[in-house]
Amino acid sequence: MTLPESPVVLGIESSCDEMAAAVLRGGREILSSTVHGQAVVHAPYGGVVPELASRDHIRVVSEVVQTALGDAGLNVAQLDGIAVTAGPGLVGSLLVGLSFAKALAYANRLPFVGVHHLVGHLVAAEVAADLSPPYLGLVVSGGHTALYRVTGTGSPKLLGETRDDAAGEAFDKVAKMLGLPYPGGPAISELALQGDSQAVGLPRPMIKQAGLDFSYSGLKTAVSVEITRRGGLEALDLAARADLAASFEAAVAETLVARVVRAMRDEDSNRVAVVGGVAANAKLRELMHSAGDREGFRAIFPPMDLCTDNAVMIAAAGSRLLERGVRDDLTLEAFSRVPLGETPWRDARSAKAERAAP
Ligand code: KG4
Ligand code: ZN
Secondary structure, three states, rough: OOOOOEHHHHHHHOOOOEEEEEEEEEEEEEEEEEEEEHHHHHHOOOOOOOOHHHHHHHHHHHHHHHHHHHHHOHHHHHHHHHEEEOOOOHHHHHHHHHHHHHHHHHHOOOOEEEEHHHHHHHHHHHHHHHHOOEEEEEEEOOOOEEEEEOOOOOEEEEEEEEEEOOOHHHHHHHHHHHOOOOOEEEEEEHHHHHOOOOOOOOOOOOOOOOOOOOOOOHHHHHHHHHHHHHHOOHHHHHHHHHHHHHHHHHHHHHHHHHHHHHHHHOOOEEEEEEEEEHHHHHHHHHHHHHHHHHHEEEEOOHHHHHHEEEEEEEHHHHEEEEEOOOOOOOOOOOOOOOOOOOOOOHHHHHHHHHHHOO
């Protein structure tokens, strides 16, 4: 089935703790976007509980998709294709969106395609800023912290990644230490507004080391040691907590910026797209833009609602694939870990087809 010009594509994203659906026309025009978050479900645990995430996804998937279609003023028959996140992510969560997308595609004879979650995050920046490769991509989310060189042809090249915790994971863990709710990023940012980012001397991990890798577990431990040294969380008043939050946030932002500055020089690039949940952080945005002004590069951030997990980015990335004639079939599986640029679901299928060929 060939796609019409400016196809209308439904995107479904359920890789972690957001169930999201969106409808896009021509890969760019947002007709609707619905995100059902689960912060209340996971808040008591200070992090995502995979079993609870998939159960909640099952509860809301149909309603979220119906809302996205309703907001776009369309019914399923008016769609030209369906895109769904196939990985990486929590398998139980991914399977809910994936199974729903498969059923919808099968019942309505629609072409459908599996999308790499991180490709989705990068495409969000491309859509928002009319950006096209080549550029450097910094993916900073709850599960990933990595720098890539994105080229128009071939797979993105991994330049560096975290050796331990992701930046968003560090935000979530430090928030828990400070008695703040999940998700930790927005909570720390808000508290940090009342604090002094110079107040507590925290390390800037890896900043002087060669290469482009990151590390956040030592920084997280440094905050924990600091809290203990001061007699525990109960001994800290609001001002002291705010100082810690501001100092931690600045340490994360400065290390991310330092890595980008080095990558710009090493890779001789002048554009970086900063994507993923942590890209919503105001301090990071401020420091990255001023480094860009100083060093002569342009930092591109998607709008806030396209930084954290959403289905617009999946519909956008999926539209590009569908328009290139890429299709997946009902054997599409969910993948917990997939390097950016790889699509094991499609590679496995083509390998199988090749083996089966006479
Ligand atoms: O991209 P995302 O929604 O989900 C994943 O793919 O992981 O990222 C979620 C992460 C969480 O760790 C959350 O604490 C962090 O992004 N985050 C932030 C902010 N908003 C969300 N971190 C720092 N500052 C923020 N404003
Ligand atoms: Zn994400």
